Amino acid sequence: MSAVIEIEGLRKTFHTLRHGRRVAVDGFDLLVEAGQIHGFLGPNGSGKTTTLRALLGLVRADDGRMTVLGERSPDHLPRVAGRVGAIVESPQFFGNFTAHRTLRLLARAGGVPTTRVDAVLEQVGLRDRGRERVKGYSLGMKQRLAVASALLKDPELLILDEPANGLDPGGIREMRDLMRSLAAAGVTVLVSSHILAEIQLICDHVTIISRGRRVAAGRVDEVLAGFDRHEFLVRVGDPARAAQLLGEAGLTVTGHDDHLVVSDVDDPTRISRTLGEQGLWVGELSPLRPDLESVFLELTGTSTHPTLPRQVDDSVLPDRGPRTAMIDLDAEGVDA
Amino acid sequence: MNLVRAELERLGARRFVQLMLVLLVLAFGVTAATTLAGSHRPTPAELADAQMQAAEQRRQLEETYQRCVARERGVLPEAEAEAYYPEDCAPLDPGQMERLPVAADFLFGVFTFAVEARPLLYFLIAFLVLFGFLVGASYIGADLNSGGVVNLLLWRPRRLTVLGVKLGTLLGGVALLSVLASAAYLATFWFIGQVAGQAGRLDTEFWRSLGAIWGRGMLLVLLATATGFAIATLGRHTSAALGAVAGYAVVWELGARLVLEILDVRRPDQYMLSSYVGAWLTGRLRLWDEHLCANGFCDGIWTLTWEPALAVLLTLSGGLTVAAFAVFRRRDLM
Numbered sequence: 088m089s090a091v092i093e094i095e096g097l098r099k100t101f102h103t104l105r106h107g108r109r110v111a112v113d114g115f116d117l118l119v120e121a122g123q124i125h126g127f128l129g130p131n132g133s134g135k136t137t138t139l140r141a142l143l144g145l146v147r148a149d150d151g152r153m154t155v156l157g158e159r160s161p162d163h164l165p166r167v168a169g170r171v172g173a174i175v176e177s178p179q180f181f182g183n184f185t186a187h188r189t190l191r192l193l194a195r196a197g198g199v200p201t202t203r204v205d206a207v208l209e210q211v212g213l214r215d216r217g218r219e220r221v222k223g224y225s226l227g228m229k230q231r232l233a234v235a236s237a238l239l240k241d242p243e244l245l246i247l248d249e250p251a252n253g254l255d256p257g258g259i260r261e262m263r264d265l266m267r268s269l270a271a272a273g274v275t276v277l278v279s280s281h282i283l284a285e286i287q288l289i290c291d292h293v294t295i296i297s298r299g300r301r302v303a304a305g306r307v308d309e310v311l312a313g314f315d316r317h318e319f320l321v322r323v324g325d326p327a328r329a330a331q332l333l334g335e336a337g338l339t340v341t342g343h344d345d346h347l348v349v350s351d352v353d354d355p356t357r358i359s360r361t362l363g364e365q366g367l368w369v370g371e372l373s374p375l376r377p378d379l380e381s382v383f384l385e386l387t388g389t390s391t392h393p394t395l396p397r398q399v400d401d402s403v404l405p406d407r408g409p410r411t412a413m414i415d416l417d418a419e420g421v422d423a
Numbered sequence: 424m425n426l427v428r429a430e431l432e433r434l435g436a437r438r439f440v441q442l443m444l445v446l447l448v449l450a451f452g453v454t455a456a457t458t459l460a461g462s463h464r465p466t467p468a469e470l471a472d473a474q475m476q477a478a479e480q481r482r483q484l485e486e487t488y489q490r491c492v493a494r495e496r497g498v499l500p501e502a503e504a505e506a507y508y509p510e511d512c513a514p515l516d517p518g519q520m521e522r523l524p525v526a527a528d529f530l531f532g533v534f535t536f537a538v539e540a541r542p543l544l545y546f547l548i549a550f551l552v553l554f555g556f557l558v559g560a561s562y563i564g565a566d567l568n569s570g571g572v573v574n575l576l577l578w579r580p581r582r583l584t585v586l587g588v589k590l591g592t593l594l595g596g597v598a599l600l601s602v603l604a605s606a607a608y609l610a611t612f613w614f615i616g617q618v619a620g621q622a623g624r625l626d627t628e629f630w631r632s633l634g635a636i637w638g639r640g641m642l643l644v645l646l647a648t649a650t651g652f653a654i655a656t657l658g659r660h661t662s663a664a665l666g667a668v669a670g671y672a673v674v675w676e677l678g679a680r681l682v683l684e685i686l687d688v689r690r691p692d693q694y695m696l697s698s699y700v701g702a703w704l705t706g707r708l709r710l711w712d713e714h715l716c717a718n719g720f721c722d723g724i725w726t727l728t729w730e731p732a733l734a735v736l737l738t739l740s741g742g743l744t745v746a747a748f749a750v751f752r753r754r755d756l757m
Contacts, residue, residue: 140756143576146755168577168578179571183438192433195429196429197425197578
């Protein structure tokens with residue numbers, strides 16, 4: 088597949104008089120191929136938005152190479168800008184303009200037929216509210232308008248930064264369906280979000296960033312597989328005895344209030360057979376698969392601490408040295 | 424062209440621009456209405472009386488000048504020698520005076536267009552300068568602050584083109600408005616003069632002089648617009664431009680002027696931007712400085728002409744605009 092977005096070694100440091108030097112992105116790599124719905128994850132302040140802004144020419148990178156649809160960014164970005172729809176962070180609009188006028192002005196500025204305006208307003212569910220002033224819109228409606236502005240160009244590549252921000256559950260589902268339908272129509276989508284369950288539902292590929300560096304990248308199922316410890320949840324009448332028996336059978340067992348977790352199990356029948364032979368009948372035996380949230384929290388080190396509030400810069404600073412320190416399944420050929 | 428049309432629509436649709444237009448129309452309407460209400464067509468008797476008074480005053484001026492010249496030549500009768508005459512009689516020469524008394528000066532409650540057109544035009548220019556500066560600053564300031572520029576750059580990722588089109592559209596819009604407003608304004612007062620006052624002496628010299636003030640005023644409006652736009656671009660916010668002007672007025676025009684006077688600096692007005700604005704608008708500004716007379720008698724008058732004033736205003740406005748484009752080209756837009 089051809090690369091739609093390629094970022095290699097992106098670096099960006101912000102300098103302010105008050106806070107001094109702050110490294111936002113530190114040698115970050117990203118590869119998005121045609122047809123993917125690519126999730127871009129990271130804790131707050133990890134460099135997601137800076138990366139997207141640098142890619143779109145809004146922030147000047149200190150170092151690194153970026154291409155969008157085969158053209159160097161930001162120098163040659165104007166050549167492909169008409170094929171890229173994007174929203175970055177929470178876009179703002181003039182409150183006194185209607186959604187219709189806002190989109191019409193953008194369409195005119197970008198040389199897009201203004202007939203597209205009604206079509207995209209319908210697409211994002213604002214058909215009947217498009218003639219109202221934006222200042223009366225809820226956050227979710229503004230977000231829909233932002234997505235509409237990105238769709239106005241009928242893009243080949245859609246870059247969405249937190250598109251579900253402010254949307255109600257119905258809106259989130261609509262956004263998910265919209266992304267799927269766009270992807271089915273051949274649009275490549277790069278989406279950053281904090282709603283990890285959503286990303287897991289709609290994305291086929293994912294890149295995770297922590298403190299400006301990539302910590303994982305690849306197909307979602309393969310990234311998750313990399314964290315699968317082959318654990319099983321076991322419910323049984325006498326957990327203490329069951330734990331003893333499984334331990335004697337060479338299995339790693341962790342006891343909980345009302346169940347056991349058995350790790351490194353290649354064949355679950357080994358658990359039921361071990362316990363059954365001793366007259367202990369298994370009430371529940373279910374695999375514990377890692378989800379994106381647990382992987383994300385582990386990779387970025389952002390799990391909650393029972394007593395201390397976590398600070399935004401408390402996430403993991405990955406090793407920048409050898410590439411093997413990162414989970415990069417595409418690079419390691421797992422995709423093949 | 425599409426971008427220009429979009430920007431023009433955006434400019435016209437802005438509430439602040441609409442508010443300023445309403446204020447312009449209001450100020451215009453109030454001035455015209457009060458002028459109309461306070462003026463009447465002079466009766467032949469009023470006119471004859473005013474003409475007589477003007478002629479009498481011109482005669483007195485000529486007489487005074489002739490006495491001064493006679494004193495210089497030493498042929499002034501002794502009975503009249505006690506009156507004070509300056510060393511140099513030239514300032515008393517009616518032929519060298521900027522303006523001689525005319526009948527309109529003695530017509531009370533009568534609007535004379537030829538006399539009032541100049542101050543009226545200054546008022547309009549002052550309003551348009553304020554309009555241009557505020558609209559220029561808020562147009563880009565609000566766009567930078569609200570993310571409108573970022574939205575636009577996602578569509579047209581050419582920073583200098585986008586900023587250039589914005590400035591060009593703004594200057595074009597303000598120029599068009601200024602031309603239309605000044606034409607409507609002067610035409611209205613000319614009409615008031617015709618129907619409820621008098622037109623006065625509208626000769627070639629009058630129109631040439633008024634045209635020169637208008638032309639210089641229009642350039643000043645455009646420079647103020649570009650300056651407001653540039654400062655707001657540099658400061659990323661409308662308030663940056665307002666703060667810069669307020670800060671300059673208080674710190675430099677008031678504070679520094681006081682300090683310069685305490686330090687007995689010669690010609691402190693030459694360090695003040697307001698002097699150059701005045702010199703440019705009037706063509707020639709006469710200023711007074713007592714320090715010029717330290718070594719003997721003189722009237723302490725010095726003159727600032729429009730040429731250096733234009734150089735200063737162009738340098739300031741042009742420099743700020745170039746700086747705004749240079750900074751915007753490399754700035755991180757968050």
